[in-house]
Amino acid sequence: MSVEPRTKSPATGTAPGELIRLDQVTKRFGANTVLDHLDFSVQSGKHVTLIGPSGSGKTTILRLLMTLTEPDEGTITVDGEPLFPAPEKQVREVRKKIGMVFQQFNLFPNMSVLRNITEAPVQVLGMSKDEAEARARELLELVGLTDKCDAKPTRLSGGQQQRVAIARALAMRPKVLLLDEVTSALDPELVAGVLDLLRDIARSTDITMLCVTHEMGFARDISDQVLMFDGGRIIESGPPEQIFGDPEQDRTREFLGAVL
Numbered sequence: 006m007s008v009e010p011r012t013k014s015p016a017t018g019t020a021p022g023e024l025i026r027l028d029q030v031t032k033r034f035g036a037n038t039v040l041d042h043l044d045f046s047v048q049s050g051k052h053v054t055l056i057g058p059s060g061s062g063k064t065t066i067l068r069l070l071m072t073l074t075e076p077d078e079g080t081i082t083v084d085g086e087p088l089f090p091a092p093e094k095q096v097r098e099v100r101k102k103i104g105m106v107f108q109q110f111n112l113f114p115n116m117s118v119l120r121n122i123t124e125a126p127v128q129v130l131g132m133s134k135d136e137a138e139a140r141a142r143e144l145l146e147l148v149g150l151t152d153k154c155d156a157k158p159t160r161l162s163g164g165q166q167q168r169v170a171i172a173r174a175l176a177m178r179p180k181v182l183l184l185d186e187v188t189s190a191l192d193p194e195l196v197a198g199v200l201d202l203l204r205d206i207a208r209s210t211d212i213t214m215l216c217v218t219h220e221m222g223f224a225r226d227i228s229d230q231v232l233m234f235d236g237g238r239i240i241e242s243g244p245p246e247q248i249f250g251d252p253e254q255d256r257t258r259e260f261l262g263a264v265l
């Protein structure tokens with residue numbers, strides 16, 4: 006299913022304004038076809054939410070974009086550059102444009118909060134330590150954790166750890182932020198604060214967001230477009246008012262009925 010107009014520019018392989026593009030992407034784990042000839046694209050600056058039942062392939066898409074796994078068939082393009090198939094050196098360059106926040110935070114436990122945020126800008130982007138620290142302090146202010154610079158992640162609550170993970174992703178100034186069920190591992194009372202922070206980021210930056218979430222209120226608030234997955238395919242897509250208010254597919258209605 007095509008989610009955005011698919012007129013290719015011969016120079017870049019993407020349509021104008023298109024930041025992410027998947028063409029006929031298939032991913033199998035053994036006999037299990039997890040993504041089945043998937044086509045979709047995301048326009049620059051848009052917020053796209055992936056919803057659907059567990060096991061429908063949503064996280065696999067984020068993992069493909071992070072190059073944590075490779076497709077069996079198809080092509081993936083980011084910002085006009087091939088991410089798959091592509092030579093290793095090019096993949097490294099394209100990967101710099103993508104940040105990801107995981108369900109389980111994945112912070113470096115032996116590094117301070119500040120170092121968690123400065124490590125990749127210094128090591129990967131070659132930023133000076135001073136510049137990286139200044140940027141990290143700005144980001145810690147944004148996420149409300151200026152007083153935790155020197156703390157080790159294990160001393161923080163889950164909500165605070167996830168705020169650090171968000172700051173760490175933003176420190177790389179990515180064009181795209183991938184969010185994989187970022188509140189699923191949090192105690193219920195910490196969920197709202199993290200979602201509010203992400204709402205602020207969505208409102209106040211031009212960063213493109215691709216979110217997998219079970220938080221339907223959040224999806225409704227931030228999304229320009231919602232993609233409903235089932236069995237490795239997009240079965241329906243549209244603006245949140247349509248998907249949540251008047252879905253076309255029975256399967257979407259059934260899914261929303263179970264989670265809302």
Ligand code: ADP
Pocket residue numbers: 034037039057058059060061062063064065066217
């Ligand atoms: P969702 O995010 O929609 O819950 P996933 O993308 O995580 O779905 O998983 C889709 C399917 O792929 C599931 O059936 C899952 O068991 C399978 N899967 C995901 N990762 C692996 C893996 N590393 N090895 C084998 N199967 C996997």
